[in-house]
Structures are given as C-alpha cells and as structure tokens.
Amino acid sequence: MNLLEDHSLMLKVKEGEVEKLNLLYKRYSRRFFGFFYGMTNDGATSEDLVQNVFMRILKYKHTYKENGDFEVWAFQMARNVHHDHYRKNKRYAFQEDMNPYEERLSENINQEVEMEKSDELNYLQKALANLSEEKRELIELVRFQKVKYAKVAEMLGVTESAIKVRVHRILKELRESYIKMDV
Numbered sequence: 001m002n003l004l005e006d007h008s009l010m011l012k013v014k015e016g017e018v019e020k021l022n023l024l025y026k027r028y029s030r031r032f033f034g035f036f037y038g039m040t041n042d043g044a045t046s047e048d049l050v051q052n053v054f055m056r057i058l059k060y061k062h063t064y065k066e067n068g069d070f071e072v073w074a075f076q077m078a079r080n081v082h083h084d085h086y087r088k089n090k091r092y093a094f095q096e097d098m099n100p101y102e103e104r105l106s107e108n109i110n111q112e113v114e115m116e117k118s119d120e121l122n123y124l125q126k127a128l129a130n131l132s133e134e135k136r137e138l139i140e141l142v143r144f145q146k147v148k149y150a151k152v153a154e155m156l157g158v159t160e161s162a163i164k165v166r167v168h169r170i171l172k173e174l175r176e177s178y179i180k181m182d183v
Helices: 003-014 018-040 043-059 070-089 101-107 111-130 133-144 149-156 160-182
Strands: none
Touching: 003 018, 003 070, 018 043, 018 070, 018 133, 043 070, 070 133, 070 149, 111 133, 111 160, 133 149, 133 160, 149 160
C-alpha cells in the first residue's frame, strides 16, 4: 500500500472525483472490518460499521487536509463510528465464533489439537473482552491492524512514547488476565 497514493486519492475524492473512493475502499475495508470485529466480535455489525466509515468519509471529505495522512484520518473516522455505535448500544453481547463449534471440529483431523487452540482463543477473547473499551481499541489498532505507534499517537494527541508505554502496560494486563483464565 502506497500511503502517498492514498493521500492523493483522497485529495481527488475531496475535489469531487468520488469514484476514487472505491480504490480506498478496496484497500481499507478489510482492515476496518478487522478493527471493528476485534472491538465488537460481531461480523454483521462490523460490516455495517465499515459501510458507515466510508459514508462518513464521503460526507466529511471536505475536512481532509492537504497535508493530511489518510490512514490516520480514516482510522480516526473509524474510531468515531465505533464510539457512536457503542454509545447507542452501550454494551455488546459477545458472541461465539461465527462458525458452529461442531462444524469446526468435524473439519479438523486432529480434534484434540483443535480443541486446545479453540480453548486458547476463547481465553484470549475473554481476556480481551475484560479490557476497557479504550485499551481494547488501542491493542486492536497497534497489534491487529498494524497501525504505527506514531500514527496512533497522532490520532490520540499524545506522544509516541506514551503509546508504547500504554501498549506495554495493556499487554502485561492482558497476559495476567489470560494466565488467570488458563489456570
């Protein structure tokens, strides 16, 4: 992904060439889906939120700055969409994996290994769910969506070192929570 290209595409969208948004959608929709799924654990809701992000990008294209960074601006938009959704729905009902448990087991030759992986994943999902909304969001951006520390710092209006410290502390908390569940 060429970030300069993303920037120039967004500038063209801002100038009225809205068909260029399709290219940005192709590049970012999966990342946004991953971000939202990590926050909601719900595929259908995540798809809706991705659509909402791109609708907002189109609606607020005039706010994109000439010297802006599309990734930072777009993920900030995604964060706002998520916060709005969260405020409206207060808490998510965390759901099981989208595939039925029996179907996953029947597809795997070594069922015992699959069950161990499934247990570990469930513990990790529960540990993530126990984190506060802000902590989960930060881990989702940095670890799962691979947004650079500097860009997350820019989004949140803090220093890069502050983000690194926060992520370190959150990972430590997550590890402790995971170990308690695994006992």
